[in-house]
Amino acid sequence: xxxxxxxxxxxxxxxxxxxxxxxxxxxGLAGGCYFIAVMIDFLGRPTDRPLARLGxxxxxxxxxxxxxxxxxxxxxxxxxxxMLIESNTFQPMFKPWSPMSLGSWxxxxxxxxxxxxxxxxxSEEGRIDSPRARMWRPPAPVGxxxxxxxxxxxxxxxxxxxxxxxxxxxxxxxxxxxxxMLFVISAASISASLxxxxxxxxxxxxxxxxxxHRLDGWVVLLELIVLIAFLVSLGPVFRxxxxxxxxxxxxxxIILGMGIPLALxxxxxxxxxxxxxxxxxxxxxxxxxLRLIIVFSAQGV
Amino acid sequence: xxxxxxxxxxxxVCIGCKACEVACKEWNQxxxxxxxxxxxxxxxxxxxRALDGIHWRHVKFVEQFTDDRKxxxxxxxxxxxxxxxxxxxLEVCPTGAIIRTEFDTVVIQSDACNGCRDCISACxxxxxxxxxxSGTAQKxxxxxxxxxxxxxxxxxxxxxxxxxxxxxIRELKDRAQKRVAQxxxxxxxxxYLYGADEKMLGGLNxxxxxxxxxxxxxxxxxxxxPTRNLKLGSWFSVLGAVLVSLFGVINFRNRGxxxxx
Numbered sequence: 001x002x003x004x005x006x007x008x009x010x011x012x013x014x015x016x017x018x019x020x021x022x023x024x025x026x027x028g029l030a031g032g033c034y035f036i037a038v039m040i041d042f043l044g045r046p047t048d049r050p051l052a053r054l055g056x057x058x059x060x061x062x063x064x065x066x067x068x069x070x071x072x073x074x075x076x077x078x079x080x081x082x083m084l085i086e087s088n089t090f091q092p093m094f095k096p097w098s099p100m101s102l103g104s105w106x107x108x109x110x111x112x113x114x115x116x117x118x119x120x121x122x123s124e125e126g127r128i129d130s131p132r133a134r135m136w137r138p139p140a141p142v143g144x145x146x147x148x149x150x151x152x153x154x155x156x157x158x159x160x161x162x163x164x165x166x167x168x169x170x171x172x173x174x175x176x177x178x179x180x181m182l183f184v185i186s187a188a189s190i191s192a193s194l195x196x197x198x199x200x201x202x203x204x205x206x207x208x209x210x211x212x213h214r215l216d217g218w219v220v221l222l223e224l225i226v227l228i229a230f231l232v233s234l235g236p237v238f239r240x241x242x243x244x245x246x247x248x249x250x251x252x253x254i255i256l257g258m259g260i261p262l263a264l265x266x267x268x269x270x271x272x273x274x275x276x277x278x279x280x281x282x283x284x285x286x287x288x289x290l291r292l293i294i295v296f297s298a299q300g301v
Numbered sequence: 302x303x304x305x306x307x308x309x310x311x312x313x314v315c316i317g318c319k320a321c322e323v324a325c326k327e328w329n330q331x332x333x334x335x336x337x338x339x340x341x342x343x344x345x346x347x348x349x350r351a352l353d354g355i356h357w358r359h360v361k362f363v364e365q366f367t368d369d370r371k372x373x374x375x376x377x378x379x380x381x382x383x384x385x386x387x388x389x390x391l392e393v394c395p396t397g398a399i400i401r402t403e404f405d406t407v408v409i410q411s412d413a414c415n416g417c418r419d420c421i422s423a424c425x426x427x428x429x430x431x432x433x434x435s436g437t438a439q440k441x442x443x444x445x446x447x448x449x450x451x452x453x454x455x456x457x458x459x460x461x462x463x464x465x466x467x468x469x470i471r472e473l474k475d476r477a478q479k480r481v482a483q484x485x486x487x488x489x490x491x492x493y494l495y496g497a498d499e500k501m502l503g504g505l506n507x508x509x510x511x512x513x514x515x516x517x518x519x520x521x522x523x524x525x526x527p528t529r530n531l532k533l534g535s536w537f538s539v540l541g542a543v544l545v546s547l548f549g550v551i552n553f554r555n556r557g558x559x560x561x562x
Contacts, residue, residue, distance in 0.1 A: 003514075007521035012351075012427035014418035036549070043553035075416025075436035082396040082415045093397050097528055100419045101395035159538040166530040168422035169389060177530050180538030188545040208553070215552040222544060 004171075005236035011169040013299035019073040023066050024161050024291040025190070027107075028183065030062035031158030032191025034114055036215075038151040040208055041138040048208030052137075053121040054195055060118035063111045063157070070107075084108065099164035106156045113150035158187030165294065171240050172298040176233040178226060179294070185223045190287035192216035197280035213276065217265035220283060224258040227290075245297035248289065257286010305405035306448065307384055307506030308457065308465055309473035311480060312518070313492070315377040315464040317346060317360055322379075324459035325358040328444065335433050352380060354432030357441040358456050363517055378509065378518050379465055381456070382407065382428045382441035383496060386503030389527050390420035390429060390440075398437075405470070405506055406443040414438050425502075425524035443507075470506060477510055484512075495520060502526065 004010070037055025040048050071080045079087070083104035086093040095101040116136050120143070123133035137143040162183030165173035173179060192212055199209050231238060241249065261279045264270055271278045326333065332355055333339075342348050345362035352359045359380045366373030384406045391399040391407055398413035399420060409420070409429070414437035421429045421438060432439040444454035452458075457467035466473060474497050484492035491512045496505030502524055515522045 003516050007425060007523045007525065010427055010519065010521035010524070011423075011425055012353075012421055012430060014422040015431075016418065016422075035545075039546070039549045039553060043550065073417075075418070075431055076414070079396075079413075079415035082398070082413060083417075086397050087413045088397075088410075093395070095395060095397075097531060098393045098395050098419070099531070100393065100417060104395060155538075155542040159541065163531065163534040163538055164419075166534040167393065167527045168419075169425040169525065169527050170422050173422070174527060174530055177533040177537055180534045181541035184538050184541035185545060211552045215548055218548045218552065219545060222548070226541070 005239060006171060006175055008169050008171045008174050008237070009301060011171075013170065013301075014168075015299065016073070016295055019069045021288075021292045021295050023069040023073070024183070024295065025288050026062045026069065027066040027161060028158050028187035028287070028291075029191050029194060030059045030066055030114065031110070031154040031156070032187035032189075033062070033195060034059040034110075034117065034154040035151050035158070036188070036191055036195060036212070037117065038138075038147045038154070040212075041147055042144075044208045044211075045206070047206040049124065050204065051195065051199060051206060051208045051212065053125060054198055055191070056114070056117040056121040058191075058194060058198075059154070060111075060114045063107065063114045067107060067111065099160050099167050103157075103160045103164060106153055106160060110150065110153040110157050113146065113153055116146060117150060155184060159184035165298075170298045171237055171301045172234065172294070175235070175237040176230050178230040178233055182223070182226050182230050182290075185219060185226055186287050186290055189216060189219045189223050189283050192219060193280040193283040193287075196276055197284070200276045200280070216279070216283065217262070220258055220261055220265070224254070224262070227254065227258070240301045241297060243297070243300070245293050245300070249293050249297075252289040253286045253293065257282055257289060261286070303403050305386075305470040305506060306468065307406070307443070307470050307473060307508070308381065308454075308467055309477045309497075309508060309510070310379055310381075311464050311466070311477070311510045312376065312378040313484065313489070313510060313512060314462045315360070315379055316462055317362055317375070317377040318461060319349075319360050320459040320461060321456035321465055322349060322356070322358045322360060324455040325441070326355075328447070328455035329357065329442075331355045331357065331432075332434070352382075352426075352428050352440070353430035354439045355434075357381065357439070361518060363513075365513075365517075376513060376517065378511075379456070379460075380518075381507055382443070383426055383502075383508075384441075384443055384506035386499070386506065387526055389423040389425060389502075393419045393423040393527055395419060402445055402448075404443070404445070404448050406445065406448075408442045408445050409438055409440060411435050411437045411439065423527045425521050470504070473508075477508070480510060484510075 033055040037052040040052035071077050120133045120136040122128045123130045138147050159180045162180035166179045168174050261282045264279045342350050345364050347362045349356050349359045361378045363376035388407045398410045416436050429438050429440045453467045457465040481492050495511050496508035
């Protein structure tokens with residue numbers, strides 16, 4: 001009998017499937033877009049406010065969709081509340097050392113913060129008549145506090161999924177501590193790309209768009225470095241990725257989702273006015289494929 | 302709390318009769334299969350294949366023969382949940398459905414489980430799976446209901462060779478160590494105990510006497526707690542967040558470039 005490269009090869013797959021892949025992607029967008037919007041609120045110019053509002057407009061529907069996807073993935077969906085309330089005692093169910101328990105609370109609380117920002121953005125744009133809601137975003141002091149707490153929760157929502165996978169005993173997932181870091185950075189890259197895509201579609205030209213574009217470039221480069229570090233950190237377990245999933249990772253994520261966008265960042269004239277569009281679409285595809293490959297490859301071992 | 306109870310499985314006297322599997326299914330009212338037809342695995346006499354939501358006992362058949370089959374041996378082992386002292390499933394379960402009983406065994410409360418499957422990926426032995434009938438994660442309960450009534454588990458009671466022995470962990474370890482010494486005296490130098498040592502997840506309350514490497518029995522040589530990655534993984538995530546924030550500050554502060562991207 002061939003000796004497996006790690007004791008993780010004796011565990012069983014949980015059969016997390018498409019709903020979880022979609023959640024990882026949509027949840028990453030929810031956290032990433034909120035955080036970028038907070039950053040624009042604090043550091044951007046008044047002319048950048050529509051870009052920040054765009055981030056909040058993406059974040060809230062995505063966090064609602066995340067909750068739906070996670071609930072549907074349960075084998076007993078009507079018991080979703082067992083994640084938050086202990087079903088026998090009706091006491092709060094909270095295990096800080098379990099990423100899934102912590103994540104359930106984070107999603108719930110972040111959902112509230114995302115809703116607040118969503119309503120505030122609608123109010124600023126005059127779509128709802130609530131002057132008080134405008135104070136829930138910077139530069140108002142109350143808004144600044146809300147945004148800082150919400151921004152921290154947003155990062156948590158974007159990255160805890162990677163830590164959750166690492167806190168298992170499955171091959172690949174639990175054979176490296178870098179998955180959470182990779183997911184945080186990837187959430188930033190896909191979120192910046194989606195916001196750029198929608199800003200490009202609306203033909204926005206405010207300075208914040210340019211800054212976001214440059215941020216996206218740096219984050220994609222960082223993501224590529226961390227992905228390579230993740231693959232190296234797998235050590236002998238890397239051989240589990242010598243499969244169709246590994247080929248897809250190389251072609252779909254490293255080359256299509258990171259290499260080509262980086263080339264387009266570097267040579268802005270390659271696609272002319274479609275440059276931003278090309279980068280954004282490719283980074284989004286790469287970010288989705290990354291999650292798909294991570295989720296499915298470890299379960300096929 | 303009662304004294305810790307568990308199983309000691311002496312694989313050298315297992316005859317592969319599967320009485321334990323049948324007794325487990327009968328007592329716990331588990332179906333023989335999840336719909337469909339009975340199929341043969343093609344792997345020796347093992348058609349149960351693995352532990353899962355409806356198979357809480359699994360007799361493994363390992364054939365170690367030369368190519369001409371003139372020489373060789375059978376390794377037989379009745380596998381079950383290890384009821385780890387440091388239980389990975391219990392640690393990660395986000396609903397509190399998995400509990401430790403007064404017998405120091407690990408039980409999944411089906412009425413509290415919502416089928417999230419975190420425990421399945423956490424168990425280093427691949428023991429847990431969803432029972433399609435209940436939609437919840439299930440595994441051996443070490444017959445918790447029988448223990449509460451002062452009875453022994455169905456499998457150990459049914460075992461005709463006393464390969465599966467039930468008792469207090471202290472007693473079982475004592476008995477197992479004597480058996481290892483006996484086997485080694487008889488010339489079986491490969492005999493050793495798997496999981497009796499506290500170094501393995503604090504000790505397995507279902508431990509085994511084996512005569513080959515753990516991998517041969519499809520057991521992990523070095524099972525770990527899933528939370529080993531929690532601290533480092535979290536710190537790396539924070540580092541990722543700090544780096545993204547730093548890039549954000551640099552790019553949004555340095556807004557010298559007014560041109561369109």
